[in-house]
Amino acid sequence: MNSGTPVQTRPNGQGVLHALLVLVALAALLLVGHELPPQPAPSDVPATIATPPPPPPAPLDPAALSARIVPTIVTITATTGPLTTAGTGIVLSPDGLILTNHHVVDGAHDVDAVAMATGAEYDTEVLGYDRFRDVAVLRLVGADGLPVAPLGQSAGLRLRDSVTAIGNAEGGGVPLSAPGFITGTDESVVARNSTDGTRNRLTGMIEVDADIRPGDSGGPLVDAFGQVVGINTAGNTGMRPDPTEATTGIAVPIESYALPIDDAVAIADQIRSGRGTATVHVGPTALLGVAVTDVGQSQDGAKVVAVGVASPADQAGIVRGDIIVSWDGRPIRSQTDLTVEMNTRKPGDRVDIGWLDQSGQRRTETLVLAEGTP
Numbered sequence: 380m381n382s383g384t385p386v387q388t389r390p391n392g393q394g395v396l397h398a399l400l401v402l403v404a405l406a407a408l409l410l411v412g413h414e415l416p417p418q419p420a421p422s423d424v425p426a427t428i429a430t431p432p433p434p435p436p437a438p439l440d441p442a443a444l445s446a447r448i449v450p451t452i453v454t455i456t457a458t459t460g461p462l463t464t465a466g467t468g469i470v471l472s473p474d475g476l477i478l479t480n481h482h483v484v485d486g487a488h489d490v491d492a493v494a495m496a497t498g499a500e501y502d503t504e505v506l507g508y509d510r511f512r513d514v515a516v517l518r519l520v521g522a523d524g525l526p527v528a529p530l531g532q533s534a535g536l537r538l539r540d541s542v543t544a545i546g547n548a549e550g551g552g553v554p555l556s557a558p559g560f561i562t563g564t565d566e567s568v569v570a571r572n573s574t575d576g577t578r579n580r581l582t583g584m585i586e587v588d589a590d591i592r593p594g595d596s597g598g599p600l601v602d603a604f605g606q607v608v609g610i611n612t613a614g615n616t617g618m619r620p621d622p623t624e625a626t627t628g629i630a631v632p633i634e635s636y637a638l639p640i641d642d643a644v645a646i647a648d649q650i651r652s653g654r655g656t657a658t659v660h661v662g663p664t665a666l667l668g669v670a671v672t673d674v675g676q677s678q679d680g681a682k683v684v685a686v687g688v689a690s691p692a693d694q695a696g697i698v699r700g701d702i703i704v705s706w707d708g709r710p711i712r713s714q715t716d717l718t719v720e721m722n723t724r725k726p727g728d729r730v731d732i733g734w735l736d737q738s739g740q741r742r743t744e745t746l747v748l749a750e751g752t753p
Contacts, residue, residue, distance in 0.1 A: 453495060456490070457487035467594065467596065469528045473525050475525055533585065540603070542560065542587055564586070593614060664726075666752075671714050680713075695744040
């Protein structure tokens with residue numbers, strides 16, 4: 380054998396294995412350099428199907444509307460000397476917080492109420508009032524567990540919306556319903572108190588063609604869904620001919636007016652919080668003991684037209700015909716000025732009052748206010 384001739388050999392098993400490892404390593408490097416994006420995991424939350432919103436509530440028929448509202452009102456009887464005034468109240472809380480009109484309890488010595496839910500009779504306490512907006516808040520003494528009126532909102536009311544006035548019409552003690560439509564919003568009206576003839580200009584009122592009658596005052600004006608949207612305040616006092624029925628003489632009700640519930644609840648909340656203002660009185664009423672009117676355009680002051688016997692004004696020497704011109708050093712230019720000053724006072728307060736007697740002489744006295752009626 381020629382040892383100088385090279386000898387060719389076959390690769391053994393270790394060489395093959397080494398080659399395979401090299402290929403695997405190269406493949407691994409390729410995979411690392413080109414990593415595939417992760418695939419999202421299948422969701423285990425079931426797909427939801429959108430459902431339509433619930434349909435709007437259906438209007439109530441008259442029977443259902445009365446059944447919803449009547450248990451949440453009270454009938455009111457206010458006694459002023461020999462006179463009685465009938466009215467209605469709306470239950471605001473289970474313990475007998477009542478919303479009504481100020482003119483229902485104005486000047487009353489006794490105010491009684493009957494809850495329509497139970498027929499129970501209650502004495503009442505006047506917690507406060509706003510005579511300018513014709514709102515009063517009462518509490519039924521000893522009441523508990525009364526159903527509360529469903530309050531709506533008056534801000535969204537529109538012309539021709541269907542409404543129903545419910546109340547103690549004509550003082551019969553049996554709540555009656557008067558359906559109608561809204562004929563105006565943000566209206567102004569001069570209301571006359573049927574008891575004493577005094578007048579009050581009311582603004583921002585809801586005008587309706589429902590037949591609101593004496594005794595309905597303070598009761599709820601409700602929408603078609605049984606939500607209280609107003610307080611019946613000024614009713615029609617007569618009938619006017621229907622121009623479409625000139626030949627038959629048929630008459631239709633003159634428009635009536637309700638205070639928006641949004642305004643009334645705001646006043647009630649203020650009274651409940653104990654925050655009195657120039658228009659909102661809280662607590663017992665102070666008494667001066669005079670009835671006054673404006674003097675006229677030619678002279679400032681509040682002219683005295685009546686003086687209560689043994690009242691603080693009477694004891695100070697004020698008589699009919701005198702003109703009150705100052706209150707604790709502030710000028711009194713009108714009847715309203717005196718009303719505002721009295722509204723912020725409590726029984727027992729001492730005030731300096733100035734007036735002109737019938738000879739034109741200026742007089743001033745310090746007097747103590749007594750406790751009077753609302």
